[in-house]
Amino acid sequence: MSTSISKNLKTAIFSALLVLAVAYPVLGLKLSTVGIKLEVQGASPAVLWTIFGCSIAMFFWQLFRNHLSAAWSHAPKLPSMPGKASEFLTLPSTQRWIVLGLIVVALAWPFFGSRGAVDIATLILIYVMLGLGLNIVVGLAGLLDLGYVAFYAVGAYSYALLSFYFGLSFWICLPIAGLMAAFFGFILGFPVLRLRGDYLAIVTLGFGEIIRILLNNMTWLTGGPNGIGSIPKPTLFGLSFDRKAAEGMQTFHEYFGVAYNSINKVIFLYLIALLLVLLTLFVINRLLRMPIGRAWEALREDEIACRALGMNPTAIKLSAFTIGACFAGFAGSFFAARQGLVSPQSFTFIESAIILAIVVLGGMGSQLGIILAAIVMILLPELAREFNEYRMLMFGALMVLMMIWRPQGLLPMQRPHLELKQ
């Protein structure tokens, strides 16, 4: 008994000091601008006392951890899903019904939700698309890609540049942006896909940064940090959703003889995003049931066996990388159209991290999981705007909780197995 206390004492002192060391610089010191200078100021006594109190609490918690955890084991556990419900929810057929239900809700959404709600939903749909695309690479083919945002950027800039220099419309640029992103995926994939695991992750991370820095520095082409502005919004068969149409164009409200309402534009953008997501869902669902989808799975499970059966691992990985990149390109060009402005700041590493978090949170390989995770990841920061500074902290906490509670993700997928009918 006493040995366990003395053993814990060391940990306890260390933990308490750690709390002080981490919390004091972060919370206890404040930088404030005085004129053109920065000044370090101490925080209020209340904050300092709180930090001190936390440190003390940590000390005692670590010291009596064994006793506490014994007491804790009697307390109710974290609510965990009963096995049967979990099993039922991960069945492919159940998930398909839930996805269908979500689609119906999504279709009705713009006609009931407020303007802000539709706008956020559009943002969520962009991330759903990105999550689904990255899921092909990470979840299905098992290749860790930390630079996925690069393909998103390629798609966005493809549309921005083509419309800026050549005046091409959104609907022409959408497939081009997808192809451009796929092309970049192919070019990057060719040399790096012989790498594995950690090495691949690092190279893709570097690639993501390279694209961003290039966009930042090629000022003559991309406008550098200022980005490219006034990108035209998509049109409906040539009908613009602006109040006044450009020359030779007609506006939606004039053509249909309805009063101008700016919400129409928001709803239209939302519906395009929904259409793109549905297309993505459809394509990925088919891919899963095609030989290439099975090959991705097989490759993730055992690359050596694949080679021994005459499958070319590089070609299969490359196809996953390229197709995944293609969807990022679509999402990117839509993003550019929605924002009307692209700049390198939109394509930082944190975006890659969020998309990856969506995939991991949702449960690798699961489409429904990704949709739900995208909703959580985008909605949470929007709802808690006051806590904006603590956004990363919230992500971190969420990830830790998930690892404890559901390490396999929100709704992991049971693959749709092909059945042999007898």
Next chain:
Amino acid sequence: MSSPILEVSGLSMRFGGLLAVNGVNLQVKEKQVVSMIGPNGAGKTTVFNCLTGFYQPTSGSIRLNGEQIEGLPGHKIARKGVVRTFQNVRLFKDMTAVENLLVAQHRHLNTNYLAGLLKTPAFRKSEREAMEFAAHWLDQVNLTEFANRTAGTLAYGQQRRLEIARCMMTRPSILMLDEPAAGLNPRETDDLKALIRVLSDQHNVTVLLIEHDMKLVMSISDHIYVINQGTPLADGTPEQIRANPDVIKAYLGEA
């Protein structure tokens, strides 16, 4: 005599200072069952790895139907019809038995993206044929009733059989089995023997075998190569090997 389908001469493999395989020669004729035996660590699996392109041999030549194949990557050699199993079972454990067989047919399927996305009749037909071929082989290895079970949940002997069936999906001309009887009980070993017979008699497959089960090796092989410490020790028919004093010495030690 027919010309050999696989001809290996002077095959050597060096890992740094270790000469794992030293001047191995093999002559395998079509539809033969040829075994490679030798004590543990003799370099048998290394020979397999060289033949199937998993290692690049340091020197020597490998000819398949007269065509040089040494130095080709593994998947290219497999596409030429040289397919292998592994000492430890390497199935796709989370996929069902029948899916394992479908994956292996990848190269023979309609992999056109557009056809798959639109589910064209040609695509459906190709998928249906793949399924039928898989069902046929599941039947051959007596696994039809386990077709929709995930491969990882099958019993060890069944996994071994499934692995052989998976190899057959690629329509190989040479099948290389690395210790297929390891861990099987006597009845399963008999089944395996029957299966190998069927493969070589009915499906025109040449079988190259690494095995420690001498009863199996002696009863099934047309020709046996003995390898000891990376170097060829003897070769001949089962009778010749059984009577060879060098082989007995290598296995039992000096008297």
